[in-house]
Amino acid sequence: MIRFGLIGVGGIGSYHRASIERLEKAGKGRLIAVAEPSPLPEQKTALEALGIRWYSDYRSLLDEETELDAVTIATPIPFHYEMASACIHRGLWVNLEKPPVPLVQQLRSLVAADTERRVSVGFQYIGSTCMQELKRRIVAGDFGRIQEIHAGGCWPRLDGYYNRSPWAGRMIRDGNPIFDGPATNALAHLVHNVMFLAGATESDFDVPSEVEGEMYRARPIESYDTACLRGKFGRSGIRFALAVTHATEQCLPFRIDVRGSKGWARLGNDGATLETNLGPGLNRPETTQELLDRNYDAFVDVLRGDRDHFETRLQDTLGYVSATNGMLLSSGGIHDISRAHIRHYTKEEQTGFSVAFLHEAVKHTLLNGKLFSEQGIPWATAKPRPVRLAELTHLLLDGDLTARTDAHPVQVAA
Numbered sequence: 018m019i020r021f022g023l024i025g026v027g028g029i030g031s032y033h034r035a036s037i038e039r040l041e042k043a044g045k046g047r048l049i050a051v052a053e054p055s056p057l058p059e060q061k062t063a064l065e066a067l068g069i070r071w072y073s074d075y076r077s078l079l080d081e082e083t084e085l086d087a088v089t090i091a092t093p094i095p096f097h098y099e100m101a102s103a104c105i106h107r108g109l110w111v112n113l114e115k116p117p118v119p120l121v122q123q124l125r126s127l128v129a130a131d132t133e134r135r136v137s138v139g140f141q142y143i144g145s146t147c148m149q150e151l152k153r154r155i156v157a158g159d160f161g162r163i164q165e166i167h168a169g170g171c172w173p174r175l176d177g178y179y180n181r182s183p184w185a186g187r188m189i190r191d192g193n194p195i196f197d198g199p200a201t202n203a204l205a206h207l208v209h210n211v212m213f214l215a216g217a218t219e220s221d222f223d224v225p226s227e228v229e230g231e232m233y234r235a236r237p238i239e240s241y242d243t244a245c246l247r248g249k250f251g252r253s254g255i256r257f258a259l260a261v262t263h264a265t266e267q268c269l270p271f272r273i274d275v276r277g278s279k280g281w282a283r284l285g286n287d288g289a290t291l292e293t294n295l296g297p298g299l300n301r302p303e304t305t306q307e308l309l310d311r312n313y314d315a316f317v318d319v320l321r322g323d324r325d326h327f328e329t330r331l332q333d334t335l336g337y338v339s340a341t342n343g344m345l346l347s348s349g350g351i352h353d354i355s356r357a358h359i360r361h362y363t364k365e366e367q368t369g370f371s372v373a374f375l376h377e378a379v380k381h382t383l384l385n386g387k388l389f390s391e392q393g394i395p396w397a398t399a400k401p402r403p404v405r406l407a408e409l410t411h412l413l414l415d416g417d418l419t420a421r422t423d424a425h426p427v428q429v430a431a
């Protein structure tokens with residue numbers, strides 16, 4: 018019976034609690050303590066009635082709960098680095114929500130500290146039925162040599178999304194990097210899934226050798242709400258391109274197209290369907306809760322010695338983190354979309370931002386791999402330059418909103 022602690026019980030934390038309860042029913046795990054500075058009174062009462070101890074500061078939980086085996090970190094992005102470091106130093110197994118950390122040097126430092134490979138990262142779509150089947154068929158050679166992976170998604174987000182939390186739409190807060198935005202938060206799955214599909218074996222992920230990217234904002238936020246990214250993987254020669262946004266009125270569920278020398282496959286409908294030109298596909302809608310439950314099953318199996326590794330190990334996220342860091346550098350910062358191309362709309366009594374031609378532009382990237390600035394779109398003013406990721410060992414995000422490596426400072430602020 019694995020004894021869990023949970024840091025952050027609101028938001029996605031409530032799904033983690035449900036997954037741990039499911040493990041408890043199966044006799045595999047038990048929640049013994051939580052850390053949460055802003056509890057809802059009814060949550061606190063309910064947990065305490067179950068004998069689950071409550072801390073307002075995660076450091077007290079780590080100090081006092083000497084019987085813990087594992088901790089789930091389901092807190093906002095700016096806390097991940099500090100909390101994951103503390104849990105690793107306590108020798109605990111860690112289930113860290115995605116995205117692991119914003120910056121490449123933070124990831125490298127955590128991977129170096131995690132010598133016993135005890136950290137799993139919760140990119141739950143990796144375990145979905147369609148994704149696993151697609152990867153199996155790629156590795157089996159069904160599609161021949163993989164040449165291109167294109168991906169895209171429009172997930173509209175209204176005011177409530179940006180107002181729900183003080184870290185939403187921010188690049189940095191109280192000195193902690195955040196890098197919030199579609200490619201680095203809600204649709205970070207898409208970037209990470211591409212790294213998975215390009216990996217050489219059924220469980221490997223790859224890291225691109227080079228990327229180019231463009232980042233834009235339609236909303237008046239510190240961070241970005243629209244991005245595209247293109248790159249190649251040095252070893253396999255696979256090329257990839259993707260585009261994501263929160264600034265359309267119309268949704269485009271995420272989709273990944275894989276093209277090989279012998280055939281193609283399409284993961285569609287936010288990963289729920291798989292089509293190919295080589296026979297029958299799959300239709301397996303799975304809820305976030307089901308995917309999280311599967312991720313916990315894999316986590317527990319690793320702890321019990323029944324499985325070799327997590328669905329996503331910490332080091333498997335190097336492709337995602339370095340590609341998104343490279344995207345910011347390549348883009349030369351975040352570019353404002355001119356107001357002339359933005360329409361406001363109202364839905365559920367909230368305002369949304371919709372950028373002209375953007376829905377079509379994301380579909381173009383899916384079809385032909387073109388970045389926004391190559392599609393003749395009037396607002397797409399970025400001039401991306403190639404960034405070699407082997408040389409990108411760190412990206413500093415300063416309080417004055419400058420992102421820089423030693424050689425290349427770029428201004429993030431408008």
Ligand SMILES: NC(=O)c1ccc[n+]([C@@H]2O[C@H](COP(=O)([O-])OP(=O)(O)OC[C@H]3O[C@@H](n4cnc5c(N)ncnc54)[C@H](O)[C@@H]3O)[C@@H](O)[C@H]2O)c1
Pocket residue numbers: 024025026027028029030052053054055073074075091092093094096114115116139140141181182202203305
């Ligand atoms: N896997 C997914 O599909 C998925 C979905 C949503 C969110 N997420 C990720 O989960 C993480 C949390 O996102 P969210 O939207 O639930 O955030 P949130 O802002 O709702 O915060 C989650 C909880 O953490 C608590 N918290 C804040 N600071 C804390 C601290 N110092 N110590 C302990 N608890 C603290 C908050 O009070 C809240 O209860 C992010 O990394 C996000 O990207 C993942």
